[in-house]
Amino acid sequence: MTSRTVYSIASIGAPLAEPLPGTGRWGTVFAVFRRSCYLESLDGQVFCLADSRLGEGPLTMGVEIPSDVTLGDLGVREGCHLESDGVDLRLGRAIVLQTSGMSTWAPELVRKTATPNELLRRINTLMNLVRPLLPSDGLGPIIPHLADLAIGELPTIKLMNAAAQSAVPCVSKLTDGLIRLDHESVDQAVSGLVGLGPGLTPSGDDLLAGMLVALLAMPDTASQPSVDLLARCVTRHAAEKTNRISSAMLEQSAKGNGSAAQHRLLRCLLGVDTQPDISRATLELIQVGHTSGWDTLAGILLGIHVSLRMNQDLEVTSAATQEKDGVPA
Structure with a gap:
């Protein structure tokens, strides 16, 4: 008789929770790492089962795994099935995942944003923090130049690496x-960025993901045609030019769904809170992955x-239209 190891599921991303069946197979493992594994459902949805300490995400199932235990130690291998009996889940032959304490995670939305001047002041605070820490790998070298690129x-x-050098003209x-x-x-630029760089989620994919989540988090730009255009281009190219893990991530980003760390930083940068903890949120995000x-x-x-520039251009256009129509600007 096989002994069972029992752990609790702490959280599951809302976009992942909705389509999963009540019973039967939820997915099959296709990639295993120390603290996480990736699965694909019968209908092709890619999702992540991970140590809950790694943080919540739209396609993440966070499990309370002891810090001294790896998934390899637990016998998780490619080809293992995750199945539900209607109450709990079974991963492979030896792991039971209890759902009784599971919560559904969704990002807290930014309802109202700070003024443009305050946003720029907060970005300046962030830049003063990260400038001495910038990595030479990934797209770190372009961060001080984003205002110009925008x-x-x-x-x-x-001192740009190959990925950053390729990214700059595309951005x-x-x-x-x-x-x-x-x-x-837009389509040509996105094509040049998707799949750019090495890693589980390539640098170009991570940049596009962060950009989409930010644009869709800002009420003034979320519904603009250019943002919808970007989302459609990214989704289309992601299906063809990057790996399935990163493609699933980009598909969620195109809907405004990022990781908990991304949304915490966005609330600090965008919200009307007068004392946002920008430093803590920034340090949490930059610790994710090697350069992700x-x-x-x-x-x-x-x-x-880009959002600030879009809104500035809209204000100029609106003022010009009012003046043309004889309305005081």
Whole structure:
């Protein structure tokens, strides 16, 4: 008789919880790491089962696993099935995952944003924190130049790695295309960024994910046609040009669903709270992965800069229209 190891599921992402069946197979493991594994459901949905300490996410099932135990120690291997009996889950032959204390996680939305001047002040605070910490890998080298890239400029950046060097012209083209609502430019830029760089979630994917989550978190830009264009381009190219884990992540980002760490930082940067803990939220995000946190941070900051530019252009257009119609601006 096989002995069973029992753990509790702490949380499950709301987009993941909705389509899963009450009983039967939930998914099959296709990738295993020390503290997490990735599964694919029968209908092709990729999701992550992970140590709950790694944080919540839209496609994450957080399990309370002891810190001194790895999934390999527990016998989790590629091909293991995750199945439900209607009450609890079984992973492979030896692991029972209890659902009685499971909560459904969804990000807290930003209902009202701070003023543009306050947003820029907070970004400046963040930059003062991260500038001495910037990595040479990934897209870290472009972070100090995001304000220039957001207006379509091509800044001179020293000591760039190959991924950053390839990303810079694409990012510049992307931001310019979004402002002008140029479908071809946006599509070409996204094509150059999706799948760019090594890793489980490549640097270009993380940047686009952070950018989308930021743009969709800001009420003034979430419904703009250029943001919808970006989301559609990213979703289409992700299905063809990157791995299935990153593609699933980008699909959620295109709906505004990021990780808990991403949304905590966004609330600190965007919200009307007069004393946001920007430092703590930033440090939490940049600790994710090798460079994933940094690359996502670059995307979030780029998204905010682009949003501010979009809104500025809208105000100028509105004022010009009012003046033309004889309405005092």
